Amino acid sequence: MTAIIILLCVILISIVLVQIGKVTELTAQIKGEQEVMKDNSKWNAGLGLVFMVVFLVAVFISAYDYRNVMLGYGPLTSASAHGAVLDSLFNVTLFFTGIVFVLTHIALFWFAFKYRYKPGRKAAFISHDNRLEIWWTAIPAVVMAILVVRGLNAWNTVMADVKEGEDYLEIEATGQQFNWIIRYPGPDGKLGARNYKLTSANNQLGQDFKDSKNWDDILPGQELYLPVGKKVRVRITAKDVLHNFYLPHFRVKMDAVPGMPTYFVFTPVKTTTEMRQELKKFPEFNEPYDPADPTGPKRWEKFDYELACAELCGKGHYSMRRIFKVVSQEEYDTWLKKQESFYLTQIHNKDGKENEDPNWDVTLPVESAMIKKELTEAVSAAAGSDEPSAKAIRLDHIHFETGAAALTADSKYELDVLVDILNQYTTLSISLEGHTDNVGDAAANLELSKQRASSVVSYLTSRGIAAARLRSNGWGDAVPAASNDKADGRRKNRRVEVKVLNKVAAAAI
């Protein structure tokens, strides 16, 4: 129905226009061509002048009205140290182009009015004017020189890399369809090496786990933290197509190019909380965040610094959104402490990942903190429990020489944690229980399991634990923890367990 009405309107308007044309032609014939042309020119030139004024006024009103959605004004002042340099460059450019815009706009319509058609008037032909040539070459040259010099200066300031010996936090952003993989260095402060050939479903970044710098690297969840006032260097790269690392509030924007690492250095100067307080002053940020929930949180309360991809990289492009929270150094440290190493929690000594872990079955020094946490929690739970099955804890990080009872050197990390627990928990008694898989002679296995259990006891007594608190036992292959059919199961069966013999109040160990 609407379509028919629109079609009818179009037809009627066309008829009206044709009729007006015919009437004009007839009047022209009556009044004479020249007279009509003069009238038309006068009208067109006059209307041009009106447009000139109305348009200019509208431009200034809308610029004023929308000032708060332009970068560098009101709520969108920069939140990084270098941002002000870029914003001022934009302002200087806008100042000069603004002058040119107003002058050419006025000149265009003023000349059209001044030199409108008049009978008998002829155009003046100027073939050459040195003075004019000098003016319109010199002025743009000077303006361009100012802009280019300022621009170069800004580029050198903004793109300056970190200097030798400077204190900074280096993180890594890898773009892929369709998310950002952000990597933080662990306590060592250094990002580990990558090799694209090692990329797999388990190891998305192709981290080379032979490099010890990778062992503590972190791949945090959705929320990312940055300390305020600290220089951040982002290594930017991509796995598939072009992406663009864009943090608009920090004026950070850099292409993520497959095969060509780029970087950006910036210093956040406002915490998320400070920025929210600033936004609170603007009425538009005091509107409800969710229009469907007018009593809910305001827009300023829900503000967060956002990482986006500023390259149309595919149909899921919009989902490449991450949140950066800028916090004080103390809050950042607390957050960082809570993050777990990707390698230690997802790859290292995890079943089915033997091929991807060059340190398979080795206890790494960097693991000791994690071992301590896990074992302390397990012993604490076992000590406070009445359930017999809860009393046994598998020691995951001790290893023996092949076919022998001698402990390997890397077993000390877990056993030293056990020593600490026994020293703090003085009434605790434990039994060390050895188990084997079913490969080989059963009697030999039983003997080996006993020897291995007692070799653990020997280590503990050598570290000063009273022998009266320790027992040892061996079960050979009699008590398997899993089926012996597969290598994985046999690995689970070769083990030493700690059995907590008494109940101790689960006070903090």
Ligand SMILES: [Cu+2]
């Ligand atoms: Cu993208």
